[in-house]
Amino acid sequence: MHVRYAQAKKMALLESKSRGEVRIHENLDELSTDLADYIAELSEASVKERGFFAIALSGGSIISLMRNLCGAPYNKTVDWSKWYIFWADERVVAKNHVDSNYKLAKDNLLSKLPIVPSHVHSINDSLTAEEAANDYEFVIRQLVRTRVVNVSEVSDCPKFDLVLLGMGPDGHVASLFPNHSVLEEKNEWVTFITTSPKPPPERITFTLPVINSAANVAVVVTGGGKAEASRLAIDDVGPECPVLPARMIEPAAGKLVWFLDNQAASKLKGFSQFSM
Numbered sequence: 001m002h003v004r005y006a007q008a009k010k011m012a013l014l015e016s017k018s019r020g021e022v023r024i025h026e027n028l029d030e031l032s033t034d035l036a037d038y039i040a041e042l043s044e045a046s047v048k049e050r051g052f053f054a055i056a057l058s059g060g061s062i063i064s065l066m067r068n069l070c071g072a073p074y075n076k077t078v079d080w081s082k083w084y085i086f087w088a089d090e091r092v093v094a095k096n097h098v099d100s101n102y103k104l105a106k107d108n109l110l111s112k113l114p115i116v117p118s119h120v121h122s123i124n125d126s127l128t129a130e131e132a133a134n135d136y137e138f139v140i141r142q143l144v145r146t147r148v149v150n151v152s153e154v155s156d157c158p159k160f161d162l163v164l165l166g167m168g169p170d171g172h173v174a175s176l177f178p179n180h181s182v183l184e185e186k187n188e189w190v191t192f193i194t195t196s197p198k199p200p201p202e203r204i205t206f207t208l209p210v211i212n213s214a215a216n217v218a219v220v221v222t223g224g225g226k227a228e229a230s231r232l233a234i235d236d237v238g239p240e241c242p243v244l245p246a247r248m249i250e251p252a253a254g255k256l257v258w259f260l261d262n263q264a265a266s267k268l269k270g271f272s273q274f275s276m
């Protein structure tokens, strides 16, 4: 892996041909600053190119790490009216339930941004997991038809401008868990599971083909508890590497960027080459 430093942003960059760009930050504040910059830049480019910015969120700490978007300069410089919000995965619970990814994003992020309410595409919480997955796919299909969501040139899939993912210590991303049959789903855009190893058990999730058709995928990973999973997901670990969902993220025609803090990056091969 090639290592270089971006002093202005107080981070180190590792670049790997197959695993994308790895941005390592001194602390969570630096990571949040860089993440907001990155999202705002993608939003600007996407609105300029297509007139829309279709972004898929996840649950977990990623929402609070996006907090800088709520303040200056982004509150003035980002064209929020062109944002369309989706979820890469969602727990099948009521929207006002404490476990809802929608509620997490709404309370901590979306309610503080001037996003058009009809542009926020949360799942229908009155349906079963299977119905909710089908319904969500239908909604996305309508928006692909009108090109609010772009279409992939390399697959029969939507091409989200940005899919934002967290990663669990087991290497799961969205609701794609290790050793789960959900990883085999190749036909659906959105699928469901009722046996999530992490509660709650019922979830809907983008499938791997959809995530890998995105124009940009960012995986945000923090904390020492994820150092080993980060190593397995990013480093060249050879044939003995266990099947890790995060390692299966390989955008076919898009760009993959990892946002790590020092602790999550501590076991990466390139990490020892610099100290921040």
Ligand SMILES: O=C(O)[C@H](O)[C@@H](O)[C@H](O)[C@H](O)COP(=O)(O)O
Pocket (backbone or CB within 6 Å): 058, 059, 060, 061, 062, 089, 091, 101, 165, 166, 167, 168, 169, 172, 173, 174, 175, 198, 199, 220, 222
């Ligand atoms: O649905 C879920 O259970 C969570 O959304 C989960 O997938 C989360 O994104 C990762 O576990 C990373 O979470 P943290 O960044 O909070 O560790």
